[in-house]
Amino acid sequence: MSIYNALAWYYDLYGFRGVLAVAGHRLLGQPKEVAARLPGIQNPIHLRIGTTDEFIYRSVLLKQEYAFDLPFCPKTIVDAGANIGTTSIYFANKYPGAKIIAIEAEASNFAVLSRNVRPYPAITPVHAALWNRDGEISVGKPDPASGAFGEWGFVTSSGGTGPKVRAVTMPTLMREMNIQTIDLAKIDIEGAEQEVFEDTSWLSGTGCLMIELHDRFRSGCSEAVERAMHGFARSERGETTFYVRMT
Numbered sequence: 573m574s575i576y577n578a579l580a581w582y583y584d585l586y587g588f589r590g591v592l593a594v595a596g597h598r599l600l601g602q603p604k605e606v607a608a609r610l611p612g613i614q615n616p617i618h619l620r621i622g623t624t625d626e627f628i629y630r631s632v633l634l635k636q637e638y639a640f641d642l643p644f645c646p647k648t649i650v651d652a653g654a655n656i657g658t659t660s661i662y663f664a665n666k667y668p669g670a671k672i673i674a675i676e677a678e679a680s681n682f683a684v685l686s687r688n689v690r691p692y693p694a695i696t697p698v699h700a701a702l703w704n705r706d707g708e709i710s711v712g713k714p715d716p717a718s719g720a721f722g723e724w725g726f727v728t729s730s731g732g733t734g735p736k737v738r739a740v741t742m743p744t745l746m747r748e749m750n751i752q753t754i755d756l757a758k759i760d761i762e763g764a765e766q767e768v769f770e771d772t773s774w775l776s777g778t779g780c781l782m783i784e785l786h787d788r789f790r791s792g793c794s795e796a797v798e799r800a801m802h803g804f805a806r807s808e809r810g811e812t813t814f815y816v817r818m819t
Contacts, residue, residue: 584634585619585626597621610634613665615691617658618684625656625684632658638758640814642780646670646755650745652702652768653760655681657688657695663756664692670756673749677701677711677737678726696749701728702759703739704767710734727762727789742774753777763789765797772800781815 582594586608593606607616610633617633619625631637638659647670651660654674663672674689675698676682682699689695703709711726712734728739746754757778761768763786775781781804785794797813804815 585630594621613661615661617656617661617688619656620684628655629658632662636662637810637812638662638782640780640782640809642756642816644755644779646779648751648754649673649756649758650742650754651675651758653677653758653762654685654697655760657685657697659758660685660689660695661692663758664689664694667756668694670694671749671751672696673698673745673751675700675702675740675745677728679711679735679737681726698740698745698749700738700740700745702742702745702761702764702768703728703730704741704770705739706741706744707739708736709739711737728764741771742768743771746774755779756782758782760784762786763793765793766790769796769800775800779817783813783815784811785813 582591586593586606590606590608593603596602597604603621605618605620608619608629609616617629619629646667649663649667649670649672651663651672651674654660654676657674660672660674663670672695674685674695676685677700682697686697689697701709701711709728709730710733711728713726754774754777759765759781765783765785783797785797787793801815803817803819805818807814
């Protein structure tokens with residue numbers, strides 16, 4: 573990327589003050605973060621400079637990856653693989669009456685998520701990973717051979733050596749959050765689709781699923797999800813697959 577293109581890219585992300593902050597980071601190593609402000613979103617969003625926070629912010633809030641028109645207004649939303657909270661914030665602004673549970677496994681992402689969603693009482697951050705059983709699992713980086721970009725995502729595994737985090741099933745999460753059904757589920761969990769979709773009882777009341785499938789990390793992810801989605805209409809946009817209930 574040329575210097576001009578880089579400056580234009582950062583200006584689109586942050587505006588003029590943000591470009592100055594990025595320049596200071598490149599020259600002096602400070603600041604480590606910038607507070608991005610976006611028209612239509614009242615509160616700033618904290619992003620770590622030089623990380624995938626910037627790409628996620630651009631994808632979700634500037635390019636509106638999840639701007640999918642639903643035939644209903646969701647009241648309960650689960651954002652699984654919430655990262656730093658951009659999708660939860662997008663949903664909170666689009667559906668102001670919704671209760672949103674933002675679940676994120678990786679500790680540093682969760683710390684930024686917690687700060688970003690603090691001004692939104694409708695969003696409840698949960699430091700855990702969705703899994704096929706309740707307990708504890710490891711969080712680590714994906715295999716570079718998978719083609720994962722930088723630190724785009726972290727993977728969970730039952731036998732890994734990385735930091736440990738609480739593992740929770742979707743039914744347990746729903747029970748603890750006191751929700752009976754999930755109107756909208758957004759899932760981006762880097763290959764753990766296989767485990768989460770072993771039990772699909774939680775789908776019985778789900779109106780829409782927005783999911784990124786990760787067969788590049790683990791073969792069979794798409795198959796595990798597809799088996800569960802009878803009665804849903806399927807469409808795709810970019811890397812996201814949308815399922816909307818037909819019956």
